[in-house]
Amino acid sequence: MSEILRCEHLHKDFGSKQALVDVSLTVESGKIIGLLGPNGAGKTTLIKLINGLLTPTTGKLYIESQEPGINTKPKVSYLPDVNYLNNWMSVEDIIKMFADFYEDFRPDLAFEMINRLGIDRKDRLKNLSKGNKEKVCLILVMSRSAKLYVLDEPIAGVDPATRDYIISTIINNYNPEASVLISTHLISDIESVLDEVIFIKDGRIVMHDTVDHIREEHGKSVDDLFREVFKW
């Protein structure tokens, strides 16, 4: 097991607002990790720091010992929480674009998953249902051979069958050399598929533990514990 991600005393301020406060954590390879917290806790800010879309106010962050930049781009595969693809493009065009864009992208794998879903590769993105669009986005992200997959809210707003599909895609693409970081506030749907959970509240990490250890220690599901920790 090797270290994929390390954060050391990260702070991120937006003006006078502190979005992240003294965040330190390490993520090892071969893990599926949940980044859990209510809206506005700082999940997306942390994810954007990992992707190099934001820079920390103070503190350091390393992906396989390198600070985010050109060298870490091939290592991180990122699913943003908003649709960023051109709606007029066909599924096929987007897959080809990704193959051009990312050296580690495997179009064969992407087409195979698209076929299995029964999505027509000639379909334009704008003609797909919300659920199918989310599936296509996930397939694109999971078809790369990255070290760290960062999925920002992949299961928000989809039906239970789509959610199951997303979860099984994550398990199916499991690779002991890589890790998956999933941010969500829908914990009960996803907790059994997680190795570890990170609770984040008001920009601070309040807990980082394994799912089984939490259940053993507290005698309750991660979801129940979450509701307790984040009670109003």
Add this chain to the structure above:
Amino acid sequence: MEWSLDKKRPICPQICEKICILVATGSIGAGEKLASVREVALSAGVTPNTVQRSFEQLEQKGVIYSRRGSGWYVNEDIRVARETMRELVNSKTNAYLSDMHSLGLNNDDIINVIKEYQHE
């Protein structure tokens, strides 16, 4: 197969129990090959790491063993799985009995309830 995992309990021991039940009841025969870690992970909806850890614990207990490059197999000797099954039956019976005791029934009443229930 239906996994129906309890969300309040750690996942690893639950996977171990399920495999022991399958072995003790003969659903997976002695010496037979188990599904792969990934297949079990997919059907149970849990992470492959948890399944791997469960299999390793079952190996330590002597329920299954791994063959290099080939996968996991059930031991010829299935006594440990049967023992686990017996413990499960005991603990579930205990839970049932204490539920019934709290409803004011004694053991004889409970036996009658079970007999009548069967006759229904």
